[in-house]
Amino acid sequence: MNFFECAKAIEPTFRRRLSFGAFVAFCAALLPLAPVLADAQERGHAADVLLRYVDRHLLSGAVTLVASPDKVLGIEAVGYNDLAAQKPMRTDDLFWIASMTKSMTCAALMMLVDEGKVKLDDPVEKYLPEFHTQWVVAEKDADHELWKKPQHPITIKNLLTHTSGLVPRSAIEQPKVDIIPLRNLTPSFVMAPLHFEPGTRYEYCNAGINSAGRIIEVVSGMSYGEFMEQRLFQPLGMTRTTFWPSEEQLKTLAKIYRFNAEKSGLEETDIEPFTYPLTNRTRQPLPAGGLFSTAADLARFCQMLLGGGALEGKRILSENAAKQMSSVETGDVKINGNDFEGYGFGLVVRNRPGPEGLSAGSFGHRGAYKTAMWMDPSQHRIFIFLMQNSGSLTGTDAAKMESAFIKAAIDKYRD
């Protein structure tokens, strides 16, 4: 490889980090090392497929990670943490992972199942008495509504699999979701009737997972935030996972972007449902989506799950619990009208191989601002994709980027 080929190979990655003069000097300095460094400096597989999105102003930046159950195989940062400041993304940057929190909340609840303190088939009202008066809508039109008693009360399993029929969000969780404490929030979930008979349908439901978080509080005697910190994040060494980023951590928080009104580019914005400052400890930790985390921390959680509930000799969940939560628990109920995916406990589960190369049986979860984590038990791989886009980027576009990364990663790290 000559100087120019070398320069061409590494140029895009460095284009945004160095001035041209420094860049030329840098490349020149590398000349003698070109054959060795060319490989090491070779543009990463993720950068390969994602930089074009950065160029097209569809992506501000991303962190991607590929791991096996035992080690991190590759971690990359692409593009920018902060476009305006031209601050490059770093691999240890912090992201709002939103609904990926659900997987962790469910893992926490399964710890209580392992301890025999909670049974999945128990009615929720056994732990949360406010759930005693449940009604389900039997008839509804413009002039009347008829509510009846559900044939079965909601079970904990219903909560974890989005089959409870609870309204997805309570009317009082507006405009911000982190103001009302869990113990005041859960009674509001049953003030409205259930949408359907429990267990008969799937409807993605934050209220269900938030209720599971409240059960964790009631059963453990600890606040939900404390339980997560002490029983999950600390034992797993997830030191950068929190509901309340510190001032230090905020410096590494990837900025949130959405498309501008003209759709010509990205403009910075805030996390819409949260109150600021994010450091404020009076903000409520939300079981359904309040966490911030890093790729490395998420990898540890995923390695624990993929490893059957233990990581580096430390057992977090029983093998049974890890298996159950990552298997389809929704039975015949269709998710999104088809059977491509089923749902476990806080985890989407693939019934069939996916176009991006994930095997059948893969499981994972996405977050509202286009973050994602996937675990593939057949290929023994973990894929983590972190970006922050809060609006206008369609699910399809985000999935394209996510898929492009996974495809490239599967290719690169083929056994």
Next chain:
Amino acid sequence: MKSPVSSRLSLKAACVAALFTAALPFSALHAAEPGKDLAANLQPFVDSHVLAGAVTLVANKDKVLDLSAVGYADVAAKKPMTTDALFWIASMSKPITATALMMLVDEGKVNVDDPVEKYLPEFKGQMLVVEKDGDHVLLKKPSHPITVKNVLSHTSGLPFSSAIEKPTLDQLPLAARVRSYAMQPLDFDPDSDYRYANAGINTAGRIIEVVSGMSYEDFLDQRIFKPLGMKDTTFWPNDEQLTRLAKSYHGNKDKSDIEETPVGQLKYPLNDHVGRQPMPAGGLFSTAADIGRFCQMILNGGEFEGKRYLSQEAIKKMTSRETPENLKASYGFGWSANGTSFGHGGAYSTNMNIDTKLGLVTVFMVQNAGWRNDDGKKIQPAFNKAATEAFGK
């Protein structure tokens, strides 16, 4: 001349204490402004351990005629009640909220006949329970959506409070609480019945916020408390005010005496601005003097000491009966209306009344969480009688 009994423990100790305190000069134990020391009429109730202490006020349009205190702010500490003592006035907050809302009516920003959903869209589509038993609930559309008039006069069908307002009423932001009222179906068709409901007045408080663009508590502060010089009227007593807070009492287990109790409906500490939220239906603390001034403003037809707060029309509308004639309750907008007399009570037995015929304001301040016997019900009437005898023409 009577000496207050300073022990609440046993009759024997009481007698000993009585002998001891008999030696203390009366004026050191009773703080009374110039006037007729009407509160002294309530001394027998203090002596019999039914009443811990009270502050009473009588005023006419122009001046305070009597402001006096009796008994204790803190029985155990033997701290005498003083005329500047602070009280949780509870539902006496309702007429104040209604007054604030009527200011917006005067400004043409709110029309009381409007549906609430005009100001608070979360109320759109609210249904009515027409049948309910253990097996089913049938909902229909109400005859009309609830109006601002309905929420002010307890004729809306909204519940007293919602399921989220536990364990105390003052923990959640007003906007969230009002959304929870909108989530539920109504219990009766608007205008068909009367049921005393904090939810209605809290909803009115939320309308004040949305229409004025200010927080409810800031609106009250800027438009009523500051201009009227009501410096001790607040949702969050500060540290100094807390030293003047009269303690609350209820009967002890065997009802032989009174014992101190915290206010069950409120979250402690009371000066926590983050943990506690303002309650339009009943969250205020105040003094007899402050409430006296508020009532004087109302008695003066809305204008007081050179400032106009409300039109006479608004006052008339607010303090006249709004509840349907076939119902027993006689209520205006946030005021209990009894013809030429109107006022309001509070959960802890506080009371304010304006008698337009006699031209008198009477304010009765205690902190009663439950009289230990029926003698308690005689206390306010005793004050009223004394006030009428002294000042009623």
